[in-house]
Amino acid sequence: MPATIHDLLIVGGGINGAGIARDAAGRGLSVLLCEQGDLGGATSSASSKMIHGGLRYLEYHEFRLVAEALAEREVMLRIAPHLTRPLRFIMPHVPSLRPAWMIRLGLLLYDCLGRIGSLNRRVTLPGSASIDLTRPPIAQSLQEHYGQGFVYSDVAVDDARLTLANARAAFLLGAGIRPRSRFIGATRAHGLWQATLENADGTTVVRSRALVNAAGPWVAEVCAALPAGTGPRAKVQLVKGSHIVVPRLYPGEHAFILQNDDRRVIFLLPFEEKFTLIGTTDVRVEKPGDAGITADEVAYLCRAASRYTRTAVAAGDIVWRYSGVRPLFDDGQNDPSRVSRDYTFVLDQTDHVPALSIFGGKITTYRRLAEKALARLAPWFPHMGPSWTDHRPLPGGDFATLAELVETLQSRHPALPPAWLKSLARRHGTEAVRVIGDARSAADLGLNFGGGLYQREVEYFIEHEWAKSADDILWRRSKTGLLMTAAEQDEFHRWLQTT
Ligand SMILES: Cc1cc2nc3c(=O)[nH]c(=O)nc-3n(C[C@H](O)[C@H](O)[C@H](O)COP(=O)(O)OP(=O)(O)OC[C@H]3O[C@@H](n4cnc5c(N)ncnc54)[C@H](O)[C@@H]3O)c2cc1C
Incomplete structure (x- = not known):
């Protein structure tokens, strides 16, 4: 039996799971997040990459959603100015x-x-x-x-990096983040959840006081892996x-x-x-x-x-x-364009051991969704802190303007490629300094894989951002895949496999 008891076990490392993990960890809860693939590897890296009110939703009278989403535009510009x-x-x-x-x-x-x-x-x-x-x-x-x-x-917005930034913030606040770790199922025992996770090394059992099902398109599958009775009363x-x-x-x-x-x-x-x-x-x-x-x-x-x-x-x-x-x-709408983009929660509190499942949502509204998810779980965590995520920047987001940040990096590092420093500012904000580390010249950046991707940043992605595969790096941690030739990509795949 594992000794650690987490407050929250979050299933799903998309924007909603990562957003809830950050918010909860910042309020003092102990959090474990498991993701079956790469963080943001499913829907949260495949969006239209907009933080938007959704002009077209007005035609369907979605006034609540539009108002909430519109307000989030200014919040996100403030807390994630690099992304x-x-x-x-x-x-x-x-x-x-x-x-x-x-x-x-x-x-x-x-x-x-x-x-x-x-x-x-x-x-x-x-x-x-x-x-x-x-x-x-x-x-x-x-x-x-x-x-x-x-x-x-x-x-x-850079949707994939926004998801990562939330996961990283959660991690810096003490949360456990386990990508490539699949939730298999859970049972309630002695007032706790006992869940089985599976990764390349085998299965582990973890315990938590509450479970959050943020599995996005897999929400119904995760509900089905919970004890009978926990099944969804909402459909996806x-x-x-x-x-x-x-x-x-x-x-x-x-x-x-x-x-x-x-x-x-x-x-x-x-x-x-x-x-x-x-x-x-x-x-x-x-x-x-x-x-x-x-x-x-x-x-x-x-x-x-x-x-x-x-x-x-x-x-x-x-x-x-x-x-x-x-x-x-699922609001019963037949036309897929008209199905509501709003979100809803299903809270199952059998035996006073809660499981909260999330249906719907948008990248735009993930932060508000996280606040509301935690409000639903508040009765189980009376000592939880208040909302805080609308005014504290995400990692790397503590700067005034991107132009100033780029200028500072370029003047401090005149011998490093200026275009790389610009890309770094966009991807990492002020955390670019950590990526640069002690590099003083282009030779210190290690291998140049093409497309503006250097070994030094790849090592940062692996060490600090849970990257493992070439796709994690070329298409989610960065979009350098767009600028690399097919031969350069093949070479990078080969290099990564042998490293
Ligand atoms: C084409 C398209 C365009 C969009 N455009 C926009 C836009 O411009 N702006 C906007 O605000 N929103 C947009 N959205 C909506 C937005 O992308 C989604 O609402 C959001 O990404 C959903 O996030 P999520 O965390 O719920 O799901 P996901 O990102 O899919 O995350 C769920 C995660 O759970 C993991 N998981 C599932 N089962 C398990 C398990 N058993 N164990 C462990 N992990 C598991 C999955 O691997 C997945 O990574 C768009 C969506 C699409 C598809």
């Missing part, structure tokens, strides 16, 4: 799809809900406006017949969404929200300096592991973007593609 950046979204006007008055009204509501949600806090994001699309640089992006449009603010709807990445389609730092003729919208985002991210789709799937972009989805995204862009998008342009499964709370 987020303000983004202006341009929506070309197409009268046959939605009348101008409807869009103006929607944007007015968006601005108002944003201000209400951020009461007593500084609002930095500019409000919405009408815009002339025939002026540069937008004129160079869109086909000539789009003359009028609208512009509003949201925020771009699995809706796949896919993205493609192509070389930069247009100049400028703005994003586009484009209305498609099926009344859905797709997004074009400037991505990793040299690329454009295009997404997404809504396809119902049966199993949590059913992620994988199909030729139909590729064709849909290329067609929807090419209706607007001056440069047509073709499948042959794609340099990267990814797909994820949304674990949506």
Whole structure:
């Protein structure tokens, strides 16, 4: 029988599990998080990478969700300034799809809900406006017949690194973080959970006072591995969404929200300096592991973007593609685009030993979800501290502006590659200093794998960010895979296997 008794065992190292782990550890609870694969390796690295209110959710009257999400934009800009950046979204006007008055009204509501949600806090994001699309640089992006449009603010985020930053914060606050450790099942015994975890070395048994099921698309499977009676009273709807990445389609730092003729919208985002991210789709799937972009989805995204862009998008342009499964709370809605993106909890307190299961949610609202999850568990932990995550920066987030941070790093390390220091600031914020360590010249960075990836940072990913495989490093800890040739990637795989 293991001696340690944790307060919380969290199943799932996506954004929700990691967010709850950080919040709980900071309130003084002892936390153990297990993740069957890589942290953020499932849905939380496959999003559209926006912290957004969700303009389109207004059409479905999701006012609570939109207001909460809008307020989180400013919070995330404050606590994770290295992983987020303000983004202006341009929506070309197409009268046959939605009348101008409807869009103006929607944007007015968006601005108002944003201000209400951020009461007593500084609002930095500019409000919405009408815009002339025939002026540069937008004129160079869109086909000539789009003359009028609208512009509003949201925020771009590095979803995978945001998840990692939460896991790392939790770890620094004392939480146990176990990636590649699968939750097999649990029973209640003597007022505690007794859970079996499995990793490459075999199985272990851990004990906890409460269990949090943050398994995302696998939430129902984890419920099924709990004692009978703990099963979900809510259901999950699995809706796949896919993205493609192509070389930069247009100049400028703005994003586009484009209305498609099926009344859905797709997004074009400037991505990793040299690329454009295009997404997404809504396809119902049966199993949590059913992620994988199909030729139909590729064709849909290329067609929807090419209706607007001056440069047509073709499948042959794609340099990267990814797909994820949304674990949506099943509200009985048939159209997958219309299923609510809000979250809900199911608390089972059989024998006063709680299991809290999470259904739905967004990257945007993970911090509020974590606060509410802990509020639901508060009766079991009367000595737990108050909410705190809205004002303490995530690891690396304690700086004023990114430009200043980059300048400081570059002036302190004149012999290190300036582009690498810039990427480092974006990925690690002030923790870049820990990555640099005692390196004084490019030779101190070890092997150069291409794409701006050096051995020194790889070792940091492995030592401090739980990275193991090449994919963990090339596509989640960094996006250097985008800039490496196939031969460089193969070489990196080989090097990692032999290290
Ligand atoms: C295409 C798409 C676009 C999106 N765009 C946005 C966006 O722009 N903005 C936004 O705010 N949200 C967006 N979302 C929603 C957001 O990505 C998800 O709501 C969020 O990532 C879900 O996080 P999670 O922690 O619940 O799930 P996950 O990230 O899937 O994490 C659950 C984890 O649990 C682990 N797990 C499962 N079973 C076990 C087990 N037995 N033992 C151990 N571990 C287990 C899994 O491996 C997984 O890593 C998007 C989603 C998709 C699919």
